Amino acid sequence: MTRVFNFSPGPATLPESVLRQAAGEMLDWHGSGMSVMEMSHRGKEFIAIHAEAEQLARELMGVPANYKVLFMQGGAIGENAIVPMNLIGATGKADYVITGDWSKKSATEAKKYGTINTAASGEGGKFTAIPKQSEWKLDAGASYVHICSNETIGGVQYHWLPDTGKVPLVADMSSDIMSRPVDVARYGLIYAGAQKNMGPSGLTLVIVRDDLLGHAIPACPSAFNYKLQAEADSMFNTPPTYAIYIAGLVFKHFKQQGGLKAVEEHNRAKAKVLYDYLDESKFYSNPVAKEDRSLMNVPFKLKDDSLDEAFLKGAQAKGMIQLKGHRSVGGMRASIYNAMPIEGVKALVAYMKEFEAQHG
Numbered sequence: 412m413t414r415v416f417n418f419s420p421g422p423a424t425l426p427e428s429v430l431r432q433a434a435g436e437m438l439d440w441h442g443s444g445m446s447v448m449e450m451s452h453r454g455k456e457f458i459a460i461h462a463e464a465e466q467l468a469r470e471l472m473g474v475p476a477n478y479k480v481l482f483m484q485g486g487a488i489g490e491n492a493i494v495p496m497n498l499i500g501a502t503g504k505a506d507y508v509i510t511g512d513w514s515k516k517s518a519t520e521a522k523k524y525g526t527i528n529t530a531a532s533g534e535g536g537k538f539t540a541i542p543k544q545s546e547w548k549l550d551a552g553a554s555y556v557h558i559c560s561n562e563t564i565g566g567v568q569y570h571w572l573p574d575t576g577k578v579p580l581v582a583d584m585s586s587d588i589m590s591r592p593v594d595v596a597r598y599g600l601i602y603a604g605a606q607k608n609m610g611p612s613g614l615t616l617v618i619v620r621d622d623l624l625g626h627a628i629p630a631c632p633s634a635f636n637y638k639l640q641a642e643a644d645s646m647f648n649t650p651p652t653y654a655i656y657i658a659g660l661v662f663k664h665f666k667q668q669g670g671l672k673a674v675e676e677h678n679r680a681k682a683k684v685l686y687d688y689l690d691e692s693k694f695y696s697n698p699v700a701k702e703d704r705s706l707m708n709v710p711f712k713l714k715d716d717s718l719d720e721a722f723l724k725g726a727q728a729k730g731m732i733q734l735k736g737h738r739s740v741g742g743m744r745a746s747i748y749n750a751m752p753i754e755g756v757k758a759l760v761a762y763m764k765e766f767e768a769q770h771g
């Protein structure tokens with residue numbers, strides 16, 4: 412068996428130890444005589460798996476007791492509608508900070524449900540920097556302020572926490588959830604699809620403060636109503652059981668690594684290897700403002716884009732895949748989520764040097 416270094420932006424690489432454990436437990440989970448996939452979500456086995464996954468998520472992220480942790484479906488794109496359906500009813504309006512393709516998409520979808528104010532946008536600078544808080548035009552009457560903590564396509568990430576006063580801060584953390592410690596108490600709501608850092612696609616993690624429940628607009632589907640899901644322990648409908656099980660194993664793996672502080676140190680070390688090389692090279696470049704660079708998604712361009720094809724082919728031959736940049740920005744992108752080992756990043760940089768020596 413040969414495993415590749417998979418730089419996919421998502422669904423993305425998972426810890427090999429987790430995949431091995433899941434494989435070992437595939438036919439018979441802990442003597443139950445069945446696969447987790449075959450269990451009733453209301454049976455004692457799955458309830459234990461679900462409860463442990465929630466407990467680990469709470470412990471890893473330090474979730475305060477007045478927050479609910481929900482395991483839902485619909486992904487982050489689903490949340491683009493689910494968030495306003497649940498929260499915008501408070502005042503009918505919300506602020507969005509646009510830092511790239513994902514937050515732009517969030518704002519566009521939210522417009523179906525209320526008045527959306529663009530509090531700040533990095534689009535003028537082609538989304539290569541996060542607008543400074545001093546440039547934000549926040550509305551004190553907004554129901555919430557929405558940000559995307561890490562823009563997966565453009566490779567910009569918040570390395571500071573916005574101050575939104577009494578207005579709840581809502582963050583799409585799909586591509587940097589559990590990549591570093593966050594102060595959950597500073598947010599009203601955090602959501603993330605699982606398939607970048609936590610597990611398989613099909614699972615959405617939602618962490619929401621108690622007082623934000625119960626304001627859904629009447630048209631909100633019951634399965635997407637946070638209050639109903641919270642009251643039903645995320646079992647208003649059948650939850651994505653297998654994805655929750657895998658996420659639980661991934662959480663346990665992060666805990667064994669020393670928790671999110673240790674995970675962050677590992678991520679910083681990996682990103683440094685790549686950015687240091689990009690900065691010294693005249694052949695490759697990264698357009699993002701240094702202080703806003705993502706530790707998770709690193710877009711870069713070759714000096715001459717006619718070499719892109721050859722670069723990707725050579726990488727593939729060395730077992731490094733999914734390095735092609737998003738079509739909207741071109742070039743390359745290395746996604747180096749939690750489960751990417753530092754050896755993968757070192758192998759990539761070694762290959763980049765070799766390619767530069769041949770073509771530079």
Ligand SMILES: *Cc1c(COP(=O)(O)O)cnc(C)c1O
Pocket residue numbers: 421485486487488489513559561562563583584585586604607612
């Ligand atoms: C991947 C991603 C999404 C889209 O997630 P879906 O699971 O396809 O709904 C949204 N936001 C961010 C920041 C992402 O990285």
